[in-house]
Amino acid sequence: MTANVPEVFGSLVFNQKTMKDRLPKETFKALKKTLDDGAPLPLDVANVVAHAMKEWAIEKGATHYTHWFQPLTGITAEKHDSFINPQDDGTVIMSFSGKELVKGEPDASSFPSGGHRATFEARGYTVWDPTSYPFIKEHTLCIPTAFCSYTGEALDKKTPLLRSMEALDKQAKRILKLFGKEVSHVATTVGPEQEYFIVDHKLYSERKDLRMTGRTLFGAKPSKGQEMDDQYFAALNPRIVEYMEDLNDTLWKYGVLSKTEHNEVAPAQHEMAPIFSTTNLSVDQNQLTMEVMKKVAKRHGLECLLHEKPFAGLNGSGKHNNWSMSTNEGENLLEPGKTPESNAQFLLFLTAILKAVDENQDLLRISVASAGNDHRLGANEAPPAIISVYLGDELYAVLEAIKDGKPYTSDKNEKMTIGVDVLPSIPKDSTDRNRTSPFAFTGNKFEFRSVGSSLSIAGPNTTLDAIVADVLKIFADELEGASDFEKALNALIAREVKAHWRIVFNGNGYDESWKVEAKKRGLLELKTTPDAVEHYLDAKNVKLFTELGVYTKQEMESHYEIKLEKYAQVLNIEVNTMLEMISKDILPAAYKYISAVSKTVSELKSVVPGAKASAETKVLSELDVLVDELSEKAELLEKAHEKAEKAGSALAVAKAYADTVKPAMEEARAVADKIEPLLGEEYKPFPSYEDLLFRV
Template sequence: MNTARNVPELFGSMVFNETVMKERLPKDVYRKLKKTMREGTAIDADVAAVVATAMKDWALSKGATHYTHWFQPLNGISAEKHDSFISPTDDGGVMMEFSGKELIKGEPDASSFPSGGLRATFEARGYTAWDPTSYAFVKDGSLYIPTAFCSYTGEILDKKTPLLRSMEAISAQACRVLKLFGKEVRHVTTTVGPEQEYFLIDKRDYAKRKDLIFTGRTLFGAKPPKGQEMEDHYFGSIRPRVAAFMQELDEELWKLGIFSKTKHNEVAPCQHEMAPVFTTANIATDHNQLTMEVMKRVAQKHNFICLLHEKPFEGVNGSGKHNNWSLSTDTGENLLEPGRTPSENAQFLLFLTAVIKAVDEYQDLLRISVASAGNDHRLGANEAPPAIVSMFIGDELQAILDAIESDADYTDMTKTKMDLGVSALPDIPKDTTDRNRTSPFAFTGNKFEFRMLGSAINIACPNIMINTAVAEELRLFADELESAADFESALHELIKREIKAHKRIIFNGNGYDDAWITEAEKRGLLNLKSTAEALPHYTDEKNIRLFATHGVYTRIEMESREEALLEEYYKTLHIEALTMADMAREEILPACTTFQNELAQTARNKKEVGVSNTMEVDLLRKVCGLTEELYRKCGELSDAIAQAPQADAKRLSNYYHDMVIPIMNAVRQPADDLELLVGKKYWPFPTYSDILFYV
């Protein structure tokens, strides 16, 4: 098969998409289903029954024998329980059946998923509900039906449901604002394009390291002679083995209707990136979850392991996920498109102001939305945006906002062309502003790029935060402008007032500069450096009020999510600490002892024959001293783990952050020093030089 010629045929071939629906559904059923997908209206049982039969017949034609309600619990990954289509017949055989009831509702066990205290262990019943706004698909012999997940008593236990609620909230408020500009829009959609960074390492190296197996990152590892200093990996030539993986990854993603567009080498050795075309936030979230799953599966076929941890290796860049967010109407208008003359585009300026105000007032929520033990290693490490939330808007928009604030005339910045000084090369149109890779929340032409996300995160949470916060500001703007006697003057005064009130969040400079930390503090911006510090702000009263106002979360749902996130944080650190102690005690210390014994024997032998043994004795002293230090520190770590208090999730999170992490850092130092002294044949697992520079 020539893949290049058949991409249009390949794309979406395993998806129950609009083309398939048009072919297999009666026209009236298709229209009702499309209305549900477009407007979020409820679907009736009769329509569901017809859709279920068509979906089953199509899935059987694609080789499916089972179906699963695919959902996204609070642990951030996806979950699935598979049931076959078979139904017994009177003659002892089977037939393939799938009802509308089975399509609409499933009943997985809800007791073993994180619930943040919403459900007791003995309260097992849970429900999944079909999400008709996201396409079903066939994968690995099963029909996958995207669903929401809730408990028997109705508490929301997933990430999809609040995302859908937030999308409805921002749509309702954006439509109100657009009506003030004379536009009758039925629906506004948040669109997202999440770029995905990842590492590929050799499967054999992975299998030899407990830290990678149990935690997804290396807990030990000395800096190799070469890292990313030469800047030769970024956008470099892709190795054939990696290229073969990328080609198969594209094909598998295209089959599932995922808009895989760009692939390239990233900054760190073994690091790469895949970027999709944007789609609606709901579908983008489903697609990104699928992308991570498919990456891992395809990698294994090529004898790789795909690492999605935010910081797998110390000393080289970690991996993030850039969340490109925008707003589009059902008429095809991008509400964050400035147009040729943004200074005269009042509608754009109002929506821009709403985003600026939202990011300033809810900077804590944006920080919380990307908080994790893994991402704490990455944020602010000169490879990712700092933990301080700020916005980059560029020179042109900054000049426009400055002019509005001061009631001054604005002179349009003219676009120029760059003459490269070579007659054969064309003049290149120069943008009116640069890009800022150090900004957590940067305007990039007709969208905002939220750059703080870690590579393993489920993108639902950040988009829930953005959607709801912007919905709130649009609600307040609509309330004010709907009652204004003079819309034009009220609009101007509103934009001017809010820009002046929230300009502190705008920073167009270098986010890596230490001076920015001082400046941000002067501005009153939050600097929530760790997950343990950030998460307790989740249930601040202003945040509870925000989500309750828009029906995205109830108070109890927010409290449960805070609890679940804190549990995930300290449990992650607990596992890392246990793994570190285990590796040091069972692998590194015995290896060092063996090396010392042979070194000591060599020193004795050389002394007996009258040859200088200064080198062996000196090296032996160093190794013995570091080994003793490692042994002591390892004991301190084991004691700290054993002494963890029987306390609530918040206290445990603080304990692991304040007490355990410093000891883990202390354990690592002598171990990494020993790696550079102990002979390679004695070292018990692959080093960074082995892992990052495989053939």
């Protein structure tokens, strides 16, 4: 464990401090302008930066560099090149040019493209993103980059994110100007709380389903689960302490602001929460964090599970995406504030977010849709698949007064005047937390709780930034032309709060009555990934993204195909794994146990004439019925699988998997999970839930 954290923090990162120390003053000034304002970086400046970066990297033990990017697979990719450059005398020098820093050309043929690129169309480009710091990973200088095709389409998750951040920056500055504020930059910030499970690596390696799919496809409920509430925030297991110390040490060297660590609700479940960073940097760091979590676990003979629902009957894992907006001067635009103009400003931004969420429930649901997350959303530890906004009692009452055109009164001592007579006072920071809400206001930020634990946060934040930017543009267009700003502001806030009141819900999202109420309100419940993705290319969504320049229509069409194809591919792998485990592991184990018990019965009756052996016979009878039933369920699953693969379009295939294959999988599992408790311990085909959850 590192003793001096400030000394090692960011030691593997070419951050602004390192830049300032190693670059000529004018070069650093030019690079800083790029970092702060997004100004283009001249090639002569890039050459100086590249040389300094290479020298620093070599000192840190690096021999190679890579353009580190985020293709549409949802994970990161890298192609390594060494710094060596041959000389005429047979020697080599270590060199790195500005051109090599700024631009790379990896093969793009085998990355997902949604059918818009043929395999022979291999050319793709990576372009340095100077707003995200390079870092050293395993003797390689990793340079965060955007990834696009030869014809300019985005082939990654970073490019649309940068576009959405730029769109929000532009529209937020227009709003702030209405309040007399001239700022040079507005950025969104994110702090993603990362949940995960830790299990013993040896036990993990003995489970084909965990190795192939990341989750258990079978597993009888253990005698103890999470019902005692004794895991949450409990004292850490010594082995987990060692893991977390190593994890923090590694993440701090990468400049990741790992702040909080604790046991989560389910056995073997934990959480790591970082301090906020700008969204672009936070996205990169979260991708790196997930990779580091897995590698550090292996160093300790453990396995880190990032799947949203690795164990049935236990809480799954999410990634709570804490999102806000801030100016380059440090003003949080979602802070209620202490001055009249700030309160009115806060209300306008808040109203914009309500409108954005209400009008784009489908896009927010799509942004977190995956085969893994479908298992989690709506279960008793996660927000439902219905998108709604939680405001807390006091802020709810404030907006309700605005909606109804009534004066607002509060028994709280601390109030803040808004400065516009029609609008009421706002109590400061009086929100509770609602674990059941998908999108909850928590004092000075919104917590988007629907994001899955394995998901890249680039997609959800691209969507959030874009939909809010779209509404801010509408508001700015209206208010900039108003002859009486205060009157127009009052009218706009009151009108939009009333129009989008249906999205506000402070109650229990787990309660079945909420589904009924949400339907009455006209809110969407998109239960599965295909149900959600079906709406992706709706006219209003294409219009929103293309007009803001976040996606082109072709990119959206590509993403539509990729999302559906990936969903079907995940289910395909799960079905194949499930059928293999039934035929090669579960049934043979049952046959072996039946044989052993049958032999015991025969021997008993031969030794003890007239012995009933009723207990043994009962087990044999139960197993005989279950074995036959499991065989039948496996056949039905295989037929449903074959039918789904031939369903036709990507949407038809995905829907077939969701509507027929998944239920068939659940039926087969239910039978297999009845067999497991009947088998003797030594006949278990693979480690049980009890082994995995309580032997760490």
